[in-house]
Amino acid sequence: MITLEHYLILAAVLFCIGLWGALAKRSAIMVLMSIELMLNAVNINLVAFSRFLTPDALVGQVFAIFVIVVAAAEVAVGLAIVINIYRERQTSFVDEFDWLKW
Amino acid sequence: MIENAWLIPVLPAVAFVVIVFLIRQFKMLSALTAIAAMAVSFIISVGIVWEIIQGGATMKKPVEYFVNWLDLPGLNIQAGILIDPLAAAMLFVVTFVALLVMIYSVGYMHGDPGFSVFFSYLSLFSASMLGLVVANNYFQMFFFWELVGLCSYLLIGYYFHKPSAVQANKKAFITNRWGDFGFMLGIFFLFLVFGTFNFGELAKAIPKYDNVAFLTLAGILVFIGPIAKSAQFPLHVWLPDAMEGPTPVSALIHAATMVAAGVYLVARGFVLFHSVETVALVVAWVGGLSALIAATIALVQDDCKRIMAFSTMSQLGYMLMALGVGSLTAGMFHLTTHAFFKALMFLAAGSVIHATHKQNIFEMGGLRKSMPITTWTTVIGALALAGIFPLAGFWSKDEILVAAYTEGAYALFGLASLVAFMTAFYMFRMVFVVFWGDEPEGQHAHESPLTMTIPLIILAFFSIFSGFIGSPLVETGFFSYVYYKYPHPPEPNYMIMISSTVLALAGIGLAWLIYGKKSISAEALKQRFQPIHTLLYNKFYIDELYLWLFDKVMLNISTAFNWNDRHIVDGIFDGIGDLTRAAGARLRFIHTGSLQNYALVIFAAVVIIMLWMAVPALGGI
């Protein structure tokens, strides 16, 4: 019997893997990909809550759709920024993006 | 005429505005505008005096009208006109002297680059003084009082390219600020208790009030104003330096306006000053001591304008003494006659200076031959000032002496008699040195133009005859109109009359022996009394004392405060700033600029917060 907890734990695992990737990888594109992984994990949570707690309302799925929309927008703009930075600096490594420092 | 009294201060003020903003380039037109405005004011004043002689207003029933200038709950300040014989006498004196000074200035200031400006200042000065005289409340009086101070600053510093003039006008202004401060505090105290600035209402309220300590405090505070304005000890130091201004200004300041304002204030607030014994005593003794100090200093000065300045201070001391011992009539009468002969003396001195371009009397001599009109008018003025029968000064000074004597103030009476002797001596010392004696080399003096001599002659006429209006010889004179509570006709006291005349004649005689006939050597006397001479010549070192007080005492205190301000107060705030900056200099290194570093910190913080909230041992759920 697969219960809500299974889905939540699975989503937590995926989220934390994504977090690790976002924190620990050098490539900016990889950071974006990891963030997509995390967002999808969140969506799993939303849909699982929707399925197990309020199966007839579907509000969780609506929310998941909006998350997908925002994620799509984010990845488009994020990649554009990465490309722009790459054009200016010939690098796509986040740890070299340090112009904010003192 | 009385209902038109508001025009008296307004006309010169309008003249000032017109000259400054419209016709400054036209010199003669400016002078004529100022003189015309003053002449109309003078005519109105004469009309008011005439109506008062007809009984149009008395001390008990003054004519008063006003508008509310500021009307708030708990604060009502009026702008009004108060005409009684006291104000009328002042109006007459001020407009008369100001008019003559203006006419005289046309000659004296001829060719001066600031001719028009000078006349505009004179107009404003007169307007301020006249506004002060007609004021019906302390607040309005204070307002014009300040304006008078401002104008004196402008006029004393008229030759602003001379450093000494700049110093002098600053000194006058700052010294007067001390007085103004006391005056202001005093009237605020009065307002606090009585809720009004109006003279009439205060005169009704003060005698019913029985807190002696408060009245003493308020009275003395208000009196600090006249001390500074009328150049009384210890705030007299500005007066001799005020001689830096053009001589007509000195005449105006010393005869009719600035210094008279203080005496007038004491007369106007007579109820306050006589509600408490102590205050009256302070007024009388400040006056008496100032008279003595000034007279002794004047004995040895050699600048003719300074001699006159100390003489003014001395005479003002007389007036305050008279007011202090309780004779409003005597004080105001002396103010009136003094205005005439002191203006005469100053204008004559101006005439001499105009002719010789010198001020030290020992560099002049024998001017009697080349300047006869100046000489004889000066002699008349000096005789009047010395109090020789039957000139104006005799009657008014006599009345003061009588007042002091009958009030039982014998010490003050003796002091005043001594001053009378000294006055005669130093005035005739100057007269003999300047107009008799030998002509020094290269002196090409010539008589001054008519615009200057005619005012002298007019003033000489008044110096001779104005005394009769208040003498015991007339039935209804000055004393029947200007009085406090009820009229006091002067009783001729022949003993005092004779003794004061003898003293004055003795002074003149001594001056003649030393400086006219030279049978007693001035040099020998000087050698013999060297320390006293030095002390007097340096004006009792009061200026030096003040200088020391400011330079050493106050400056050191200021330096201490300055140090405190710079190092302690500023130090605290600079320290806070430096601390913030130093902290920033250290803390900025935690801003790596690295995106993932920030993200790491954020999530670490999330973890910590979650731990804190989720773990029961740490206070979580």
Added chain:
Amino acid sequence: MVSPVVFWVVAVLLVAAALAMVLARNIVHSALFLIVSFIGYAVLYLFLEADFLAAVQVLVYAGAVSILLVFAVMLTRRGNMQESNLFNNYKVTGALIAAVLFLLIGNMVLNTSWAISSIAAPESTVGPLAELLLGKFVVPFEVAAILLLVAMVGAIIVARGVKDSK
């Protein structure tokens, strides 16, 4: 209801793909593992009876987003793709924080008593979702549309770069 065996297979594959994505040293491999995990998510949606979302997941993520990512890789990397996707200095620290976070979340999930509902899910979610999106949630829906438009325009402008000349 899904049989546990199927679920576990999918779950293991999904976690393996995610881990492989993070650990891969070649960024193209990472992108491919990401696509695998996207498909795994779609399967999970099917398990959760969210058929419309599963379709959207495949279309948007496995289709569009993946292509975008691969394009970005192509535009920013030239030549050799070996060693193109390394860890930075936070490999251990990041893993530690992620692990602690997981423990906390897992603890919370297991310690919460969920109010499980026994109502059956609708047969098809497309119709009800359409009614919700164009009815109750029409305003957020339109805002999302505008957001997409703005993001598209912004992405074009940013990616094209600002010309130096005026």
